[in-house]
Amino acid sequence: MRKNIILCGVGGQGTVLASRLISAAAMARNIPVLSAETIGMAQRGGSVFSHLRMGEGIYSPMIARGEADLLLGFEPGEAVRLLPFLRPGGQVVVSSRPVTPVMTALSGEEYRAEPMLDYLKARVPSLLVVDAESALREVGSPRVLNLILLGAALKSGALGLEEADLQSAIRRLIPEKFHELNLRALHWASEER
Amino acid sequence: MHTAFLMGNEAIALGALAAGVNLVCGYPGTPSTEVLETVAKNRTDGVYVEWSVNEKTAMELAAGASYSGARVLVTMKQMGLNVAADPLMCLEYIGVKGGVVVLVADDPGPISSQTEQDTRHFAAFSKVPCFDPSSAAEAYAMVQEAFEFSEKYGTPVFLRPTTRVSHGYAALEVKDPEEYTRHIPAGFEKDPGRWVIFPRLSFANHRKIEERNEALSGLLSENPFNRALPGENAPAPRKGLAAGGISFTYAMEAREKLGKLPLLKVGVPFPFPEKLALSFLSELDEVLCLEELDPVIERHLIYVCGKYGLKTRILGKQTGHMPLSGENTRDLVNDAVSAFLGTPRREETLPPPPPLPVRPPVLCGGCPHRASFYAVKQAMKGRKTIFCGDIGCYTLGNAKPLEMVDTCLCMGAGLGIAQAVNHLEPDRSCFAFVGDSTFFASALPGVVNAVYNQASFTLVVLDNSTTAMTGHQPHPGTGRTVMGQAVDKVSIENVLRGIGLTFVETVDPLNLPAAVDAVKRADAAPGVKAIIFRSPCIALSRPTGRAVVDPGKCIGCRKCIREIGCPALSFADGKAVIDPGQCTGCSLCGQICPTGAISGGEPHA
CATH class of the missing domain: 3.30.70.20 (Alpha-Beta Plaits)
Incomplete structure (x- = not known):
């Protein structure tokens, strides 16, 4: 199996942890993994990304344009920004909730998710939009968007991993007091509703 | 051995431990910070680790430990090397006893730095050999070899990853602690002819260093970190690539896609493996160089061509085939190699997206620096001012709507700038903002200078009780060490009063009226005044209020x-x-x- 995955969002949304969980799950299956992420100043609310590559015969942790099998967008505008990395026929899983940049709030302009989601809809046949507002409310924490999106990516089949793989990665990487919340968030997308 | 998923910096740390490192010191700086933190977390018995007050101090510790026969790793980012330059330049002339590996992480982009300086140039300038890893796995191997190399040739050695190597993750095979080398330092032996630098010693050692590096250039042509990969069914018979660092992996990926051109990998760019380069170049008409920051490989190859009368054309940054600044990407390399082969890449481009939000980094919600800047702004409204910033999260105070950073140069520079601007314009209220970690690292000489030379400005110490930007490292004001010891804090107030400041006030910046009042009074007072805005970094104190x-x-x-x-x-x-x-x-x-x-x-x- 060879998979190229891009996670993108806004600093502070938990893209790094999500990337670590996927990597840990792949490693537990003895799949070689390389990854790279934004660390440093951009983590303070800037645009951030993780590149993650699984499989044999890979030299670089970085993904080229048109190579990603899965784009996991933590924010609609950020998913649009990195869409050129998606391969034709690739899967996009995106949160519906926009994060308004301070600059936009200041200028009095409005920043809305709809034009971003429409752009994605017109170009990505396999697009999965996650209703982040409902999900966060139902799970009961504003800080687990990363696990909710991972759960949706699992459900789409594009992750190439099973829920059990990520469950055990959560148990290994996250402090025990947060296990229940994170496992619940991971399962949210699979629930019947 | 076991397999672990490691960041490049973590691999370097574990490699150093496996090589029996005895002392690790440094100053935090993206993208180097995780090296020392990982050593601290995984240290074996007898390994001493410290966040030093700055890079110069760390380098001086490295010298002392090496004189005593210890293996030392000293860590910093590329601009930290400027601070450590004085002891390092001299240490190369003195030489080392215990192995000294100087980890300097470069930052193409730059992503989190003021400059795009290239430590490979610093290596040639200081005459210190330089290992340049292309991946986490190679960095793990290189750091272990670097210790051997350092002791064998009596020189400090640079290990110089760049951001994508330092912060890239890979699953790799690493040694178990039982397999680590045990290195027992012999202790310091008095030998003034060896350890005291005098012009005559420098003259003698300069010649030895040049001869050694000449010999190393030959030896390094045989070292597997440098190697020439042959072409396989190459799409152009007499064209080749040369690459170092992360760009080597981009070149390998480009070869998979576009055809396997001959590829010269330069893993030790100084002393440059001249013989290897000569045999590689002599088979080729054109070579495209893929590297970040300065055209170091490119210039060396041109030098080899000139020295040996080769007609091979060397392409890269100097010929406009690669960009002069910024980091390389897979796409940039794919495009450059395609163009080099005369088959420019064509691809479908997406229609332009709706206007995307601009998203520069900002101070976190609840960050006390926001309140500090706002208080000074309110207090000084309508006055003629300059707000000199410095290096840290608080550089972000430059953004709208605060716009409270008029200058930012390098660690600690705001004090000197404020002093000089006030000297030239005495009617201007000058402020120098400095974080608590930066205060200890590089502001103290500036305060002494200003007080003694009768300057007039307000020093604002933004004390959030940590080194926030690089991920919350301890410093002398925090009361703990990276080894986990609780120790007496060095009081910023006492230091300032000791230097001779009489106006030193500590205020909670989140109490807006009190903060504004303190600034007004400080501005009205004569000489060098100090306000310490003290409120913990929210990423550490995690306030639960809403x-x-x-x-x-x-x-x-x-x-x-x-x-x-x-x-x-x-x-x-x-x-x-x-x-x-x-x-x-x-x-x-x-x-x-x-x-x-x-x-x-x-x-x-």
């Missing part, structure tokens, strides 16, 4: 948004909205709201 907007009272004036630019604040349906995921209840917006519509959070009166 402010809320009463939509009935909110008149939609947007003052809260316009004045402080907190990322937790936005505007929807004519009212201010607070994102509970980002709010920490700092109460600053509540203190600004003209109608008292914002409540909750921690009062700071």
